[in-house]
Amino acid sequence: MITSILLALINGGCISICRIINGRLGQETGALNASLWNHLVGFGFLSLVVWLTASTSGSSASVSATLDAPLLAWSGGIIGALFVALNSYVLPRLGASLTALLVIGGQLLTGVGLDALSRGISTVQLLGVLCILAAVWQTKRG
Structure with missing residues (x-):
């Protein structure tokens, strides 16, 4: 492992x-x-x-x-x-940091979306999506 x-x-x-x-x-x-x-x-x-x-x-x-x-x-x-x-x-x-953040955010959101299509979405996954969106918004603000 x-x-x-x-x-x-x-x-x-x-x-x-x-x-x-x-x-x-x-x-x-x-x-x-x-x-x-x-x-x-x-x-x-x-x-x-x-x-x-x-x-x-x-x-x-x-x-x-x-x-x-x-x-x-x-x-x-x-x-x-x-x-x-x-x-x-x-x-x-x-820039490298913001691009990496957005790419990883896009990967995570796509993964959660594909999981949601196949087996539904959990509260924890929804909370994770909100954290990703908050991080992107905070980076854009600041």
């Missing part, structure tokens, strides 16, 4: 660093170009990782399973590209 928590924290740090780098690249080249380069480099890196792991394990199950994924599963790439483009556009205008 501790390892998973540490990996999640490291992942959050990587995301913050990635946002800042892409925001700077977006200032220099434009948001769409920043998103393009982010995804091209990521595609190349992950292709190499998949190729190396498939060749060392002696099976290509992960590659064939990926190719057999339903069409809806591929929409994640489109959403990811849109995320990077929007973040590259917004970050230089709002």
Whole structure:
């Protein structure tokens, strides 16, 4: 459990660093170009990782399973590209801290909304949404 928590924290740090780098690249080249380069480099890196792991394990199950994924599963790439483009556009205008707060707030609100659709919303979740909105409002005021 501790390892998973540490990996999640490291992942959050990587995301913050990635946002800042892409925001700077977006200032220099434009948001769409920043998103393009982010995804091209990521595609190349992950292709190499998949190729190396498939060749060392002696099976290509992960590659064939990926190719057999339903069409809806591929929409994640489109959403990811849109995320990077929007973040590259917004970050230089709002700053890293406010952008991170708003992105995390949006993620939490979306998660609560999806939970509400599937199993209803609890009082604690509603209180959490109100805290998120209050934090965004306070940051905007101050």
